[in-house]
Amino acid sequence: MQQILSIFFNHNFGLLLLFSAKQQRMEVKQVAFAGSYPTETQCPRDGKPEYAFIGRSNVGKSSLINLLTERKNLAHTSKTPGKTQLLNFFLVNGDWYLVDLPGYGYARISKGKRRQWEIMIQGYLSKRASLQCAFILVDANIPPQQLDIEFINWLGEKQIPFVIVFTKSDRLKPEELEANINQVQQALLEHWNELPQQFITSAVGREGREDILQFIDGINKKFYETY
Numbered sequence: 737m738q739q740i741l742s743i744f745f746n747h748n749f750g751l752l753l754l755f756s757a758k759q760q761r762m763e764v765k766q767v768a769f770a771g772s773y774p775t776e777t778q779c780p781r782d783g784k785p786e787y788a789f790i791g792r793s794n795v796g797k798s799s800l801i802n803l804l805t806e807r808k809n810l811a812h813t814s815k816t817p818g819k820t821q822l823l824n825f826f827l828v829n830g831d832w833y834l835v836d837l838p839g840y841g842y843a844r845i846s847k848g849k850r851r852q853w854e855i856m857i858q859g860y861l862s863k864r865a866s867l868q869c870a871f872i873l874v875d876a877n878i879p880p881q882q883l884d885i886e887f888i889n890w891l892g893e894k895q896i897p898f899v900i901v902f903t904k905s906d907r908l909k910p911e912e913l914e915a916n917i918n919q920v921q922q923a924l925l926e927h928w929n930e931l932p933q934q935f936i937t938s939a940v941g942r943e944g945r946e947d948i949l950q951f952i953d954g955i956n957k958k959f960y961e962t963y
């Protein structure tokens with residue numbers, strides 16, 4: 737009996753180890769500001785894997801970046817939209833770049849400035865070889881916005897790898913959240929056969945943090961294996 741029990745326990749322990757190895761989390765141990773750049777050609781050229789975050793202004797981008805990095809004010813959370821107009825690079829764990837991109841869609845902006853934004857963002861996203869994935873933030877509280885859908889369609893056409901991150905999920909009841917997400921999905925399915933991967937997040941409830949970090953970690957592991 738004792739032998740059977742000990743086999744049982746050993747066996748289980750092995751499983752537990754296996755399980756915890758699989759579930760191992762990426763910890764954000766170190767974040768360093770690497771610089772702000774006006775164009776892709778000026779961005780770091782060390783080839784480290786890169787993840788860009790973008791969305792309409794006020795979507796909750798700074799809050800999400802602060803949540804992911806567990807830094808209170810890494811990306812300046814601001815109530816005045818449209819402040820940052822550069823490609824902001826942060827090196828995480830010395831391994832990968834988190835890139836905070838200036839948002840789109842704020843009203844008080846000149847045509848010239850908007851064009852400048854387009855050139856910078858489109859240049860960066862379409863030329864950047866080390867970009868592994870763009871995270872497109874979409875406010876889960878509101879119906880699909882034309883600008884978001886247009887931007888996502890553009891990424892699809894350019895074949896830039898991206899995922900969608902729904903933000904501020906804490907402000908909604910589960911059924912409202914589902915309805916809004918459904919609407920966005922339907923809008924995308926008008927143009928595409930497949931939906932991109934999606935994450936549901938809340939900077940208030942900390943939802944989605946682990947999933948996004950695990951997703952990044954998975955890509956990083958493959959990236960460093962092949963190099």
Ligand SMILES: Nc1nc2c(ncn2[C@@H]2O[C@H](COP(=O)(O)OP(=O)(O)O)[C@@H](O)[C@H]2O)c(=O)[nH]1
Nearest residue numbers: 793794795796797798799813814904938939940
């Ligand atoms: N309830 C709630 N509010 C949020 C969340 N994320 C951001 N906000 C609020 O939304 C506003 C804009 O957030 P911010 O991160 O500055 O957006 P950004 O302009 O995209 O960088 C701020 O007032 C935040 O406090 C969230 O997950 N839940």
Ligand SMILES: [Mg+2]
Nearest residue numbers: 798812813814
């Ligand atoms: Mg911001």
